[in-house]
Amino acid sequence: MTAMLPRQRNLTEQAATTAIDTACRLLRLPSIRNEFADIADRAVKDQMTYRGFLAELLMAECDDRARRRSERRIKAAGFPRDKSLRTFDFDANPNIDPAVINTLASCEWIKKSQPLCLIGDSGTGKSHMLIALGTEAAMQGYRVRYTLATKLVNELVEAADEKQLNKTIARYGRVDLLCIDELGYMELDRRGAELLFQVLTEREEKNSVAIASNESFGGWTKTFTDPRLCAAIVDRLTFNGTIIETGTDSYRLATTRARTGQAAAS
Numbered sequence: 001m002t003a004m005l006p007r008q009r010n011l012t013e014q015a016a017t018t019a020i021d022t023a024c025r026l027l028r029l030p031s032i033r034n035e036f037a038d039i040a041d042r043a044v045k046d047q048m049t050y051r052g053f054l055a056e057l058l059m060a061e062c063d064d065r066a067r068r069r070s071e072r073r074i075k076a077a078g079f080p081r082d083k084s085l086r087t088f089d090f091d092a093n094p095n096i097d098p099a100v101i102n103t104l105a106s107c108e109w110i111k112k113s114q115p116l117c118l119i120g121d122s123g124t125g126k127s128h129m130l131i132a133l134g135t136e137a138a139m140q141g142y143r144v145r146y147t148l149a150t151k152l153v154n155e156l157v158e159a160a161d162e163k164q165l166n167k168t169i170a171r172y173g174r175v176d177l178l179c180i181d182e183l184g185y186m187e188l189d190r191r192g193a194e195l196l197f198q199v200l201t202e203r204e205e206k207n208s209v210a211i212a213s214n215e216s217f218g219g220w221t222k223t224f225t226d227p228r229l230c231a232a233i234v235d236r237l238t239f240n241g242t243i244i245e246t247g248t249d250s251y252r253l254a255t256t257r258a259r260t261g262q263a264a265a266s
Contacts, residue, residue, distance in 0.1 A: 031064035032057050073138040077179075079146050083131040093125050095247035101129070104242065105136050109208060110177050115237050116210040119217070120246030126212035127181055129244070133210065134179045142176040149183040149196070149211075156195035165195070173202040177210060184215035184223045193224045193233070200236045211237060 011019060017037070024033030036057060043053040085105055090098045109116065116133070118126040131146065138144045147155075152172075159168035172178060178199075188196065203209055215223065217234050224230035 029061055031061040035060050069141075070139045073141070073143065074135055077134055077138050077144040077146050079131050079134065081131070082135075083128045084135060085129075085132045088125060088128055088132060093246060093249075095120070095245060096125060096129070100242070100244065101133075104133055107137050107140050107142060109242060110137055110142055112240075113203075113205055113208055115208060115239070115241035117237055117241060117243045118210070118212040118246060119243065120214065121248045122214055124246035124249065126214075126246050129246070130179050130181055130210055130212045134177060137177050143174070144177045144179065145172065145175040146179040146181065149180050149188075150186055152180060152199070153188055153192040153196055156199065157192060160191075160195060165198075169199055169202050172199050173207065175207065177208045178203060180209065180211045182214075183211045184213040184220060187223055187225065190226055190229075193226065193229055197229060197233055197236075200233060204236050205239075209237060 020036055021033055024030070024036075039053065039056050039060065042048075043056065048056070085101060088096075088101075090096060090101075104116065118129055120126050134144045134146055156165065156168060159165045200209060213220075217238075220230050220234060221227060224233055
């Protein structure tokens, strides 16, 4: 049984500080424990009321907990690197409309369980945008999972071999947003394509899927060799969704060439 803290009146400043520290540890309020001294000093300086001071303390704890939850969701998503909308260079790729991206950043499409397709050549910002929008969703409270298409298919094949397929599909079905990168880079055999189709079917009109592909939909027959299966997959990834074509000009390559040219000139 946890011992109760003795309640005293007219504590010295040192005793009050010690009591607050102990209470915060017992109540698991790390933000208040770390910030109460600074907030107390500011309260005296700004002549806050007692209610105002208490509100500042509680909001500090709430804000920090929200930040830590957001960090946990981002970590759980499994993004391979940090990417944000703020760092995306829209001037380098005029094919991507900032207004459309800002609308997507509201995550209303995830709330409506709609899909998103980013189609374009390598170096045009597909993966950056996929990760950045996924990160934005995680920050807004959605459960997100990122994976490469081939990695997902391999995991599904292994799960099927180990009689764990239903469990694995259900796990991918539960997240609010499934981000599948590099779809179309490698040909999938019929079994792998069918397993991927099962994941998409599990999520259809229930949870959102966002994909990035270097192939236009017309070229997906090289990835999904069964025409009917290919058509069904395209249908599930585009129905009521948003399609963004990022173009064919690699701004990564253009940036490298420009940097090389500047170095040569200097």
